[in-house]
Amino acid sequence: MKNKVFPDFDSAVADMKDGMTFMSPGFGNVGLARNLLAAVHRLGVKDLTGISNNAGSLDDRVDVGTLIEARQVKKMICAFTAPTHPSQITPFVQMYNDDELDAELVPQGTLAERMRAAAAGIGAFYTPASVGTELAEGKEHREINGRTYVLEYPLPADFALIRAYRADTFGNLQFRLTQRNFNPVMAMAADITVVEVEDSIVEPGEIDPDCVHVPGIYVDRLVKIPEDGIWD
Amino acid sequence: MKNKVFPDFDSAVADMKDGMTFMSPGFGNVGLARNLLAAVHRLGVKDLTGISNNAGSLDDRVDVGTLIEARQVKKMICAFTAPTHPSQITPFVQMYNDDELDAELVPQGTLAERMRAAAAGIGAFYTPASVGTELAEGKEHREINGRTYVLEYPLPADFALIRAYRADTFGNLQFRLTQRNFNPVMAMAADITVVEVEDSIVEPGEIDPDCVHVPGIYVDRLVKIPEDGIWD
Amino acid sequence: MTTADKPRLSRQTMCDRLAMEFQDGWIVNLGVGMPTLCSNYLESEPDKEIIFHSENGVIGFGPLAPAGEEDRHLVNAGGQNVVALPGMAIVHHADSFGIIRKGMVDVTVMGAYEVSENGDFANWRIPVRKGGGIGGAMDLAACAKRVFIAMEHNQRNGAPRVLKQCTLPITAPGVVKLLATDLGLFEITEDGFVLREHAPGWSPEDIQEQTEAKLIIADDLREMRVRPA
């Protein structure tokens, strides 16, 4: 059967192409696949569309902002297109304000549910979030049982760049605490799911089938983070 | 804080009323809350609407069919309204054929997803299942990205009668293997979720937060199955 | 000897032939009943790793559990106790059908009452009977990458089941890719309904006689294979 364990991050993303769409998880600096993002940075692919909760932070650590600053990203789909504090002028904010990059602002729950729709083969769904606001303008509305909803469409991707705590060689994944965040829905929504693993990649059978967070059938490639890799 | 642990099955369903809707999980005779169904049978409430994968089997064990045979159910929403084998004339089949009971036939995946929509506050969703068949007649169709989907609506319930393997007193639930089946979506979709527990009801903190299948906030009542309860 | 008297293929042979098409690494969903026989064939190709998925949320389970070794919490789509394999994973019912609707199931093998030459099939409702048993068949039929059908070629009274158009309410339109019956192997292509392999002793004309659908005879028509080429 196909070997899913890759020797390094670069080989695991080597077939990423210009113009592709990628998903990058993480919330509050936890659960980002920083090593894989660094590999995409080294690969130098361009015109990417990124799907992520935010578009990078101000610190020096590798995140989606690293790819944006290197002008590898043409569009971001995210829940933050302006800084939460006026002082936080990230490369993304600067480039977005200068019209050097496109962005689509999506409420965070709708963002997660659109990925879940892609993961679950749902054609579209109605959500109450954003009704009556600027973000619902131009979208189809429908009243159901006396409540108004807007229609939202699935959000798939070519690649998901995932951080897991533990995996088996078949690709079954486990996450620790809030490291989980967007990782499972992204892993399940994307065409090719690449995972960097913190703790260990074990043999099939070592992970309790009742405690698998993402079944291995969704996972294509695994790389163990080496000691000198990026951990936090 | 509210005590969720009930001393017996009868007290845990005592406020179920005539005309209510209930969900009953189980697949291949695994994961049914037979003790709670027996308590609903003893309670004698009538005009119930049942949501379940099937409408009871031919054996003597307590299941949804027990309530149907006792004429407590006016309608079933399920994935099997005819026997899989012509010989299996259950009480449900007999009564349905005699027009003594109403039924809505729903493809199994649509059944599960309609519950998930109720659990997740989704107003409606589009699925490709049943398109081009009799079961899609009269339903709203939509073409999305070149594929045709039908619109389906959420399926909530007043009560979910759940079987779990393990719980803590706050209501966090764990299931074993395919016992899981419809249990989580039903537990999350219903207004009042009552759980019979096979192994043990432990103190909060004893269940790993990463291995909770249903968070306790969805769970209202817990009953430990006693040694002389119904186990299989 | 009339065609009606000629020997027909066994159910195991029909399922063996379909299982021969499974590729290494495929995710396979076997319907209740005859299709479960497909798993027997795979023992003869141990290098081919197949991942079995069942509607109730189990991915990567093994063969039927030997008597006395059943785990009462682990069953397949038919409710039979199966064995856990290393790497198995469990999801809940809604997530299990998410796998199906995303198109991750490489093949679903089902039984049927009727198959038509355009790839429609019917397996959930007989009109004389009220209601039907749809289970997960509509979700699987609409969303699996391939739908294979294993079915007796004729009804008990001899009437054909392989039709120009289904008479029974269909499960999904135009999805059947491959059909194994007790008379042969049939592929549904853009050109039409192709007879690829025939039961021993059955000529194309014999088979057409039992078939309402218009058969296209494959250029490389051969006897039904029982082992891979």
Added chain:
Amino acid sequence: MTTADKPRLSRQTMCDRLAMEFQDGWIVNLGVGMPTLCSNYLESEPDKEIIFHSENGVIGFGPLAPAGEEDRHLVNAGGQNVVALPGMAIVHHADSFGIIRKGMVDVTVMGAYEVSENGDFANWRIPVRKGGGIGGAMDLAACAKRVFIAMEHNQRNGAPRVLKQCTLPITAPGVVKLLATDLGLFEITEDGFVLREHAPGWSPEDIQEQTEAKLIIADDLREMRVRPA
């Protein structure tokens, strides 16, 4: 002394007052920034058990982790390390917003730029700036059982933030139930925008002067409470 010089309530007092409304067993979601101060108050009512939910899928977490005792995998909505409490559970992001959309969050407390007398509020976009930071605010505002707002009563230049109608793009229409500012506590009712409690030394007329919305003065108007009745 002019109203502009009168002392105003502290942010902690504003949040204490809102937290006083939380009921035993409530599921509470606190927005990033000022609203997180609500959790400090709860230490004074240890018998009241509050279940904290955060968008990133953690249910039942505890206070901020003491320095040196952080678990790097456990953060709240603000990305701060928090402590695990017994009974805590983790779900993924899509399931976390399922909890929100089902209406299971009893109250969400958020900051805002503006609140209007009909219960609209704005907290995600300033028009002079391109884009916005919506995060989970629209989902929470549309779906939580109650929306409480904690906000300074005036802009830095003195202009009112409590308006007849929001000037900024809103986060959700008509959802605010309770507003705590540094001038008092306001309830949005079917009758209108009610001043229930005032900062010490501030008369209803003083507060109306700082407010564009038309205030209804509660019959039982009282000084802002700092402890439950």
